[in-house]
Amino acid sequence: MRNWLLPEYIEDVLPAEAARIETLRRTLLDLFKVHGYQYVIPPMLEYMESLITGVGHDLDLATFKVVDQLTGRLMGVRADMTPQAARIDAHLLNHQGITRLCYAGSVLRTKPDGLAQTREPLQLGAELYGHAGVASDIEIQRLLIRALQAIGIDQLHMDFSHVNIFGSLIEASQVASQLEQELYAALQSKDQSSVAALSQHLDKTTREALLHLTELNGDKSILTKAEKVLPNTAAIKEALASLSQVSTALEGLDVTVSFDLSELRGYHYHSGIVFAAYAQGYKGPLALGGRYDEVGQAFGRARSATGFSLDLRGVVTALQPAKPNMAIFAPANDDASLSVKIDSLRADGQIVIQELSGFESNLDELNCDRKLVHYNSGWHVVAIDK
Structure with a gap:
């Protein structure tokens, strides 16, 4: 065995690249600071119940698990810092008003993902707690755009959806859990034939709405079309109005905006607007974010919440190779x-x-x-x- 070999998808960051990553990390944290976001450093290890509370099965599978030698309880190495920030807000800070937090640190995942295809991303994020309106969603989205532009990434593209559109259709039709999962998977792949087959026993209004979702993707005009073809329910009207507000609010920020109403990333975790940031030269999303109002409930206090995170190691992969500091x-x-x-x-x-x-x-x-x-x-x- 070669003792110097690292595990697959675990790699060293050499001096020039490490210096650039650290400079950009500091740039982003300073940007978050002047916008009022307070820096927190959650622990690398926590009991599993805290790490995966409210965020679904996917994060459980992504988490490395170890046994605590002091208590015998199962612990996990964090795979995502967002639940940790929610715990800090709900349980430790316990503020009654709005709280803004940010963080930066390595996370560990059982399988490689993201732009860098690494199992050890360097996750940076910002989270806003205590405000339920679209204004806080817009604040977070603007902060993300400024952060990516500060790194030196231009030609940004933001893609939006709203999980309550699908969620309200499922709730109104009292769709069984198994069928809900199958419809979710079919919509993610925009498989209209599968959606048609799975929804054949649902009421006509729901079935037609689900089929329309597979086609409702494009620029802001999609929202107008969605108003015409989707049920005129309060939940759907509110979701479309929020997306329209976001589109208007981001005008003038040198970013293009699109909508994909069948995009349900984090459906069981998010509770409102969800978004992803893209740019030319990158094969996947640079950052992901959205609203997740229910996560804090598991820590004793449900708080309205919205935020984003990015893998800084992944983001720098498409930048010009780092030059050493002379x-x-x-x-x-x-x-x-x-x-x-x-x-x-x-x-x-x-x-x-x-x-x-x-x-x-x-x-x-x-x-x-x-x-x-x-x-x-x-x-x-x-x-x-x-």
């Missing part, structure tokens, strides 16, 4: 004025690498393109001739 080389010298000069350069954010006595440094390996040279009674930075 450094200044300083000779091994005990001159006090050299130490003062080095400290001054480092205080300004410059990387200065001082040679160790008795060792000849390879300046290319150190990524040094400048050096400190003593002349005119002082130390000066000069370019290194290649």
Whole structure:
């Protein structure tokens, strides 16, 4: 066995890429901060009940499980930080008003997914608790757009849906759980023939509405069409009105918007608007988000909630390859004025690498393109001739 080999879909991040990821992480957290989002650091391990509460079977399958040697209880390595943030809001902070939280950290998943196809994504996210209106959905969506633009991603595209459209149809027709799951799967694949076959024993209104959902995808005009072909119920009218408000609110942000009313990602987890962000050069979504008002209930307090998360390691995959941060080389010298000069350069954010006595440094390996040279009674930075 080669002891240096890592498990499949687990990989090291080397210096240049690690430096860029950390710079972008800091950029995003600073952006979240000025928008009022407070940074939290949830634990890597929790009891399984907390980690998967309210988020369905998929997250259970994605979670690595271990036995706590102190209590004998089953614990999990977090696969998603969103439930942890909901727990902190509902149980620890216990604010009565609006709470804005953000987080950044590694998560571990049993199978690779996302843009980077890794089992160890670096998840960043922002969550807003305590507001049930579409205004908080719009705030979160605008923050996501600004975050991706701050990273350097342009030509953004946002795709929206609303899980209550499908949910209200299912509830009104009292569809059995097994049939609900089968219809959900058929709609996700836009398999109209399967939807037709599965809904043949439902009432005509529901059956026709489900068939229409497979075709209701495109620009804002789809919402107008949906108003004409879907049942005129309060839940559906409210869902379509919310989507229309979102479309209007995002105008002028240099982003295109589309709607896909059969997209039900996280249907058993989300409770309202859901969305995904895309951009040219990426094969899948850069970020996912939506409303999830019921998750906090398991932690003692149901709170209205909306948010998004992204895998920073995945997002940087389509950026230009990272270039190393270039450094200044300083000779091994005990001159006090050299130490003062080095400290001054480092205080300004410059990387200065001082040679160790008795060792000849390879300046290319150190990524040094400048050096400190003593002349005119002082130390000066000069370019290194290649």
